[in-house]
Amino acid sequence: MERKIITTNDFYDVARNNEYFLWHFLQKDQNNTGLEMFSYFDVKENIENRIKILLDSVNIPYYESYTEDSIDFLNDLGYPYSKLWNSVKIEIPTYIKSSQLFSPLIIGFKRHKNIVSTFDSCYCLEGTLELIGKLNPEFLLNAQY
DSSP states (O other): OOOOEGGGGGGGHHHHHOOOOEEEEOOOEEEEEEOOOOOOTBBBTOOOOOOHHTTTTSSEEEEEEEEETTTTHHTTTOOOOOHHHHHHHHOOOOOOOOOBBBEEEEEEETHHHHEGGGGGGSHHHHHHHHHHHOOOOOOHHHHOO
């Protein structure tokens, strides 16, 4: 099953070639944050990559891009800028990378149509399972555990 890093320029080819697919939009350096999920392709010492474990069991095409590089594309899909970028006011002097202000999300597509996203539930493994089930339950019923 295809697992690939792409850009929004690849959308029409991906949609034409896949009836269903997941597209994960990440923060840059997300594997260095405290978020539960990170890139399928990253390895963290002593921490299991939960998205990789899930996707190695579920036969669904999966693609990755950065939210920061896809902001206009995501807005055109109907995700408001205010949900894609969090301007945080911090009381305690703390350094936060600007790339970490972009919200990660996973979107389930049926061809060119945005069907469901983790904005509809939660950006977590359980939310991703729910997303896959809503997209097409056959993916979960045919999973190889």
